[in-house]
Amino acid sequence: MGLLLPFLCIAIGFSWADCSSIFTSGPQMSHSRLALATVSTSIFLCAIGLSFANCGVLAGATLIACGMTIALALGRTLSPLWSLLISAAGFAIYLHGVID
Secondary structure, three states: OHHHHHHHHHHHHHHHHHHHHHHHOOOOOOHHHHHHHHHHHHHHHHHHHHHHHHHOHHHHHHHHHHHHHHHHHHOOOOOHHHHHHHHHHHHHHHHHHHHO
């Protein structure tokens, strides 16, 4: 399972920008952007929950710090769709590895 932990960091880091956009933008957000933000928020919250549930408090906090470092380093350099695809892929790889 240790080899799969970076994929949780990727899921957290790449989904953070759209997750936080729900709280910072106003009602002028388009419906497609709201859909992207909803899926990103789901991935973000599930990845945080799994990082604490599967790894413990200290390792979970470390994973979240790593993911937030990725998010801060990235900023808004990728389009929201690519960020969502990368975070979903990282989350799917982690889940597939844990379930097998």
